[in-house]
Every structure is written in structure tokens, then in C-alpha cells.
Amino acid sequence: MKAWQVQNKEGEMQQIVFADKRSEAIYKSEAIGWTEYINVRAKRAKYADDLENQPSKLIQAQLDNGWWYECHGNCRSHVTEDDKYKIVGSSIYCEECSTREVNDGK
Incomplete structure (x- = not known):
């Protein structure tokens, strides 16, 4: 599965989230629980693809x-x-x- 590096717009609390789409990665991230959707950034982390398990x-x-x-x-x-x-x-x-x-x- 695709890996995404998800963080807030200040670059704090980064994590890798596995999802097919960027929007799905944002919603699955911990960041969505403590900030608004528009304040969360997700970019591809191809180096981590298929490493979720x-x-x-x-x-x-x-x-x-x-x-x-x-x-x-x-x-x-x-x-x-x-x-x-x-x-x-x-x-x-x-x-x-x-x-x-x-x-x-x-």
C-alpha cells in the first residue's frame, strides 16, 4: 500500500500513514484528531511503501x-x-x- 508522510502545517507530529489516496491518509492520521483538515499535510513517502506490516x-x-x-x-x-x-x-x-x-x- 502507498505510504504517506502526514504532519500538521508547522511540520510537527509527523507520522507514516498507509492509504491509497492522500485524503484518506489525512483522515486516518492522528493529526486529524487535534487540528482541522486544511492544516494537515500529506506527501508521498515511497521509501515506506508496502512496509505497513x-x-x-x-x-x-x-x-x-x-x-x-x-x-x-x-x-x-x-x-x-x-x-x-x-x-x-x-x-x-x-x-x-x-x-x-x-x-x-x-
Whole structure:
């Protein structure tokens, strides 16, 4: 399915939404719940097409295209493609947190 990068007009709260049409992506997005339709932007994110059921591949594709994620460990630091990290399912961990989790037996 087609992937769309959806955000408000200020560029906040970006997310990938899978839909056939731009208008459908906007309506399916979280943004439509806290702002008006005309304030939501959606542009194609072809790098994420057909990844809706592959969370780790989607995260990697987003990182490869300039996104950052918040570490799911205790530190909550930002993780970018330039950092060392570990993706586990739909979660991403910075190098320090992924090492700590392995050492703690998690």
C-alpha cells in the first residue's frame, strides 16, 4: 500500500500513514484528531511503501530518510541513522540502552 508522510502545517507530529489516496491518509492520521483538515499535510513517502506490516523495516526506512526516534529505553535520547542502535520489533534502542538490556537479562 502507498505510504504517506502526514504532519500538521508547522511540520510537527509527523507520522507514516498507509492509504491509497492522500485524503484518506489525512483522515486516518492522528493529526486529524487535534487540528482541522486544511492544516494537515500529506506527501508521498515511497521509501515506506508496502512496509505497513513490517515495523522494524519501516523504522529503518524512516531513519535512512532523515527521521529520528526516541529511544525506548530509560534514557529517551534521540536516535538517528548516524547513531549506533538496535531495532527490536517496533521499538528502537540507543547503543547504551540496548547494551544495558542485554546485560540486565531482558
